[in-house]
Amino acid sequence: MQVQIVSDLRCRDKYVNMTWMWFLDQLDERTTRLITRWRSDYNLSLGNRLMFGAFIAEPIGFVMDRKMLLGIKKRAEAAAKRHEE
Numbered sequence: 001m002q003v004q005i006v007s008d009l010r011c012r013d014k015y016v017n018m019t020w021m022w023f024l025d026q027l028d029e030r031t032t033r034l035i036t037r038w039r040s041d042y043n044l045s046l047g048n049r050l051m052f053g054a055f056i057a058e059p060i061g062f063v064m065d066r067k068m069l070l071g072i073k074k075r076a077e078a079a080a081k082r083h084e085e
Contacts, residue, residue, distance in 0.1 A: 016041075016048060019040075038065075
């Protein structure tokens, strides 16, 4: 089973394109891997470089993704444990 969800944000006035992808990869009957990726493209104005570049968006995105994925993992493992009982 493969599920892919893509979220796309486009701001035409300031030329900012962002895409966030979620992909479920079923490895076997009991194991599924969740993969997320995000990508951004923007014009090189100072505001865009500060907002979407390595200074703000990338570190904040990393922290948010990690916390979100750890929460999903915790809930999925708890649900699997309850299902086994």
